[in-house]
Amino acid sequence: MSTTKSCVWSLPTLLFHWILVIGITAAFLLHQGRFLSVHVALGYMVAVLIFFRFIWGWTGPAYSRFSDFPLGFGKLKEFLTNIRMEGVKYSGHNPAASLAMVLIFVVGLLTAVTGIFLLTSEQKGFFAPVNQINPFEVIGKWHNPLAYILAFLVIAHIIGVIIDTVLHPAKATLGSIFNGRKNWVPEEVRLTPLQKGFSIVWIVVALFIFFLSLLGQQVSTINP
DSSP: OOOSOEEOSOHHHHHHHHHHHHHHHHHHHSOSGGGHHHHHHHHHHHHHHHHHHHHHHHHSOTTTSGGGSOOSHHHHHHHHHTTTSOOSOOSSOOHHHHHHHHHHHHHHHHHHHHHHHHHHHTTOSTTGGGOOHHHHHHHHTTHHHHHHHHHHHHHHHHHHHHHHHHHOGGGOHHHHHHHOEESSOSSOOOOOHHHHHHHHHHHHHHHHHHHHHHHHHHHHHHOO
16 A cells, blocks of 8 residues: 555545635624624535535545445444554544534534524525525524534544544644645545536535625615
8 A cells, every 4th residue: 555645635625625614613703793694695605515515425536425434333433442553544534534524514504504594584595585484483593503513513523633643643634634635545536527527516606605695685785
């Protein structure tokens, strides 16, 4: 097995990761007062990003597919038991990181969707015309608790990366978050033309939704 650094995270995966990080962090911090419009726009963007990420999890390249995530209680228990040892070198996500990422995707999407429901119950946002006060308001009440669960998962994931870096610095896990490259990767990631096209649509649509929402809210404020 090669010990040289190889590409494990493709550019679309890296872009998704960092735009999601910025989106979730900014949305959590800017949820009140005059920044509420930015919070809402970020929520729409996060929802679109994660929706496309689920598709990418089935159609994307190696290491980004959910089939490459070593999920399962047995694998997680084995990994945590032997966390100090080199053991099996995971080219992509290890079992703990795999579980954290799946939970972040699911809770992140639910947080964004419940936020949209909350907006709709107040007759605001893209879906205001289909407002049905009672069901939308009930589901929307889950938005804040889910946001705090999401924050906990993100922090836990960051702590996991730090622990992995301290215990096994040679794997270059931390660096791979920035440059997409890790040690002990038997095969580099290669994108097909279809995957490249999909990734462009993915990022562009998410950013477009963000700016469309932000602009729409500004216009509605100027012209109530």
